[in-house]
Amino acid sequence: MSAQGDPPYVIIVGGGKVGYHLARHLIERDYEVTLVEKDPVRAEWIEHQLGTVSVMVGDGDEMAFLATTGIERASVVIGATGDDEDNLVVCQLAKVKFNVPRTIARVNNPHNVAVFKALGVDAPVSATELLMGLIEAEMGSELVRGVAVKASGTCLVDLALPAVSGFVGKSIAEISLPKGGIIVCIVRAGRPVVPTPETVVEPGDELVVFSKLTDVAAVGEAVARG
Amino acid sequence: MKVIIVGCGRVGARLARQLDAEGHQVTVVDQLVSAFNRLGRDFGGNMIVGNCIDEAVLRRAGIEKADCFVSVTNGDNRNLMAAQIAQVFFKVPRVITRLYDPIRQSVYREMGLETFCPTSLGAELVRDYFLTGVNHGHEPADVDPSTAKVS
Numbered sequence: 001m002s003a004q005g006d007p008p009y010v011i012i013v014g015g016g017k018v019g020y021h022l023a024r025h026l027i028e029r030d031y032e033v034t035l036v037e038k039d040p041v042r043a044e045w046i047e048h049q050l051g052t053v054s055v056m057v058g059d060g061d062e063m064a065f066l067a068t069t070g071i072e073r074a075s076v077v078i079g080a081t082g083d084d085e086d087n088l089v090v091c092q093l094a095k096v097k098f099n100v101p102r103t104i105a106r107v108n109n110p111h112n113v114a115v116f117k118a119l120g121v122d123a124p125v126s127a128t129e130l131l132m133g134l135i136e137a138e139m140g141s142e143l144v145r146g147v148a149v150k151a152s153g154t155c156l157v158d159l160a161l162p163a164v165s166g167f168v169g170k171s172i173a174e175i176s177l178p179k180g181g182i183i184v185c186i187v188r189a190g191r192p193v194v195p196t197p198e199t200v201v202e203p204g205d206e207l208v209v210f211s212k213l214t215d216v217a218a219v220g221e222a223v224a225r226g
Numbered sequence: 227m228k229v230i231i232v233g234c235g236r237v238g239a240r241l242a243r244q245l246d247a248e249g250h251q252v253t254v255v256d257q258l259v260s261a262f263n264r265l266g267r268d269f270g271g272n273m274i275v276g277n278c279i280d281e282a283v284l285r286r287a288g289i290e291k292a293d294c295f296v297s298v299t300n301g302d303n304r305n306l307m308a309a310q311i312a313q314v315f316f317k318v319p320r321v322i323t324r325l326y327d328p329i330r331q332s333v334y335r336e337m338g339l340e341t342f343c344p345t346s347l348g349a350e351l352v353r354d355y356f357l358t359g360v361n362h363g364h365e366p367a368d369v370d371p372s373t374a375k376v377s
Binding site: 061062063064083084085086088089092093096097109111112114115118119 | 277279280281282301302303304306307310311314315327329330333336337
């Protein structure tokens with residue numbers, strides 16, 4: 001682990017679109033980054049683009065190679081290749097053999113998120129799943145207005161009540177949204193109202209709901225149906 | 227017993243035929259339909275086309291009721307992931323995986339996975355032959371008693 005005050009050391013395995021942009025983003029935020037890429041041509045290109053980053057050419061899932069990256073002092077290892085099996089093995093090796101405190105894996109097949117969790121990866125991230133949630137929310141209901149995405153896979157959505165809604169006249173405590181969606185704010189006549197359990201929903205209210213990104217569509221539907 | 231074999235290469239196909247002929251219930255998973263040609267016409271087991279590291283595909287192959295699972299695709303990491311899904315996620319009683327890389331083998335063995343490594347097996351076999359003159363690589367059926375003592 002890095003000493004206090006030192007920038008956190010992050011190893012990214014896989015220099016495709018995700019790995020490259022991630023490295024760039026982290027360098028801008030003063031992280032110390034090593035990017036591991038199999039293809040020497042791609043590695044050279046990345047090095048040319050990013051300048052300061054250290055790019056190593058090698059197999060991110062070879063133990064001997066990983067040992068040369070200074071992995072034992074890394075605070076985070078990220079498997080960012082396009083192959084789920086490679087990302088899994090990188091994270092497992094980092095965790096089990098090099099005691100890296102936090103492992104993050106890009107999960108290409110959304111079916112595999114639960115599998116990655118069960119197999120010890122700290123944070124499996126499925127871009128496909130996030131994207132599907134967003135797109136579904138956009139398609140499912142025209143009432144969904146703004147979606148703020150956070151890295152945690154959660155979001156805030158602004159849901160306008162339909163003209164006729166069963167929610168009107170009910171208190172916050174009486175409304176239960178599917179999958180644990182939480183009403184964190186009510187926009188009433190353009191002004192935010194912080195709701196208490198006793199706050200009663202009025203016609204024309206907009207509900208700002210906090211929910212998992214993948215459940216946005218279900219929450220949006222529930223509000224639309226009232 | 228119910229057996230799932232992922233990877234219908236030489237090893238996978240041979241094992242599948244053998245177990246099928248012995249009366250076991252065999253399901254083979256491979257991404258390529260053409261790989262199933264290796265099973266021959268008389269193979270009586272199931273063939274599933276799909277990605278072996280996809281939980282849904284493994285369910286389709288009947289993993290929830292399987293007694294044994296072996297991963298013998300040509301990628302170590304793919305084998306590791308499939309075997310771990312079988313062992314940790316679906317709790318298949320007997321899971322074994324092939325790994326070409328001896329280092330990875332020792333790591334995952336420590337983590338509780340049954341593995342075999344053709345690389346170290348092969349190297350040992352040749353070394354034994356050089357040192358002792360005995361070739362353990364011949365199957366018993368291939369050995370003709372009349373010519374066994376060449377040296």
